[in-house]
Amino acid sequence: MVNVAVLGYGTVGSGVFDVLVKNHDSIAKKIGDDIKVKYVLDLREFPGDPVESVLVHDFDTIINDPEIDIVAEAMGGLDPAYTFAKRTLEAGKNYCTSNKELVAMYGPELLELAKSKGKNFLFEASVGGGIPIIRPLNQSLTADDITEITGILNGTTNFILTKMDKEGLAFEDVLKEAQELGYAEKDPTADVEGYDACRKIAILSSLAYGLHVNFEDIYTEGITKITALDFKYASKLGLSIKLFGKSKKIDGKCYAMVAPFMISTESPLYCVNGVMNGILVNGEVIGDIMFYGSGAGKYPTASAVVADIVDEAKHLNKHIMSLWSSKKLELEDIKSNRCKFFVRVSGDAASRLDAVEEAFGKITPVTLDEVNGEFAFITEVISEADYEAAAQKVDGILQRIRVEA
């Protein structure tokens, strides 16, 4: 018998409870042991809900019960999750979580604490919801050297960008619709400004490169300046626009950023649409692999937490080693990152070409039939610093979007 406590009976916590109860027999059959939810912690009451029989309001009840093997947390935020995580591991119990803020901020500390106790700190659901990505990064790619990760990591922004692409709508209108559908929060800042994707790419990069990537060091740019017109140009160029969390290693240097990127319709990430997430990983040996699925949602996220619970149940006293040292990975200044840039400039192409080419070098202007008074072009691969320097010399730049080479 493996005893589990679930912290938080919100969307994900109740999903975890549901899955463990509903699939109890098949899980028991598959792992050869009985997983029982002994407690669910929440400050609220849930009259009439099946959880009532196991509901507790005091974490001490859980931490003081020697029978509890695994604590699964679906609370979000740093406080009190960080305290609960520390106390759980210090008490010699296993911990798993869907809480990306906790993992991004305290991942290495909690991993080291778990390791010192011969216990586990797992967090599959903290990135990419239901998509199995943490476990493969930790296992299947163990023997490999990961050189690049490119992720569509936020369902809200991907829903918005997909709709703008397919239906030619303005950002503000689609955001409103996303809020009405429950795909965006009342305060959508964390999503649309890229902060959510930032924490997730920090976690993935830390795991991939084995050192701690501080999300606060990652250049982050959201989607609020993307317009319907940008998508029209993209379409003409055989491209689309996605919000990427990216990190890459080149010659021992590591770059990480969150920003909108124009991508080719040939990229496997082009087909990651709506609220779905996709994470493209490049390894020296394995080449390109991509993981695709629901990045959020009650049951997809719950399934990842349950997978962690099952993994911990199979390894109650064995630290399933994770490659994430607390030593900090110094990121390169984004100024030296190199890519192409899509640029929109006001004015008429013929008359402005000389001035633009003096700054950017030879370009091929692109215009849209339905739009007068501006044109666009894509630069060669240049550094961010070179882009900034060239852009200083040209008046009337209306838009700048990075382009995945």
Added chain:
Amino acid sequence: MVNVAVLGYGTVGSGVFDVLVKNHDSIAKKIGDDIKVKYVLDLREFPGDPVESVLVHDFDTIINDPEIDIVAEAMGGLDPAYTFAKRTLEAGKNYCTSNKELVAMYGPELLELAKSKGKNFLFEASVGGGIPIIRPLNQSLTADDITEITGILNGTTNFILTKMDKEGLAFEDVLKEAQELGYAEKDPTADVEGYDACRKIAILSSLAYGLHVNFEDIYTEGITKITALDFKYASKLGLSIKLFGKSKKIDGKCYAMVAPFMISTESPLYCVNGVMNGILVNGEVIGDIMFYGSGAGKYPTASAVVADIVDEAKHLNKHIMSLWSSKKLELEDIKSNRCKFFVRVSGDAASRLDAVEEAFGKITPVTLDEVNGEFAFITEVISEADYEAAAQKVDGILQRIRVEA
């Protein structure tokens, strides 16, 4: 120190050797133990190759050495791989393999033998080359009920179909090019007739549903009848054509088949192009997830074998339970499978409409400007038996391709 023997120094075996030697230190650091290739078995000599120092020609050398913990086989075919696998597990050693024929035919027997010995039989590389798919099916989806698997499982046929799609070429011409590029064998039968995909979907389905799916029971149809014209129609309809290995559970019944399918450009599998593979899995809890990557190739495949070696090194004496009983899963007769059908009919739409609609019900004819003397349509969702019955009543059917609803 964990001692490994590699069976076969062909493309994959030499890749495994390379990776274990080249990445020796980083693997040792990540898993906390030293993995050493003690022997490589091959009948051939390799003068001047680094393998010489560990090359042996007799399997007995390996099986009789008590120091050998893991045997990794990259030989292909049933004989002598089956004998080697049995002898290895009976001798209390772990076995891993990239050999899909072995796994499709003897998977359940070898899994049970491994389990009885407290050892492991792993086979990540047997399906989807480097793509982590076996491990996620066995772990991350443990708590879930898998209802459908749809895979682009064969790089040769996907390369051919992608080229036919993008460049409007004929099957025979692209096959020839594929052979010249090394993407298709001199005798391409196993690939183009779907037999390779058949074994792979049998393995995936067995793992997903927990019972043995016999690949010999799976309806298999290859791509040899797909034409450039079919792709023109597909394009006009906003579709493409892929070779799928599919299995699904509906109301407790299980269907499996290998066949070309027309798919929407909205499907995530639409973006799986060239030699890449993609496996879309639907779970009751997790929803849709997809795994994408190189289905073949020296280093991608080797990386999956090395991942198995590492997993076995971490679990030398613990059977990592796999959900595959030797009890046979009875597949439903394909006649009751239901889908849409794309049909091409000779003649003029206006004059033949009545006859076609009498057999198939109301249809919307589709014609191509550049083609006279035929038209096409897509049926509603009907059973294979209903399709056959309707097709009997209509002369001049030129083509029938299933359509993913």
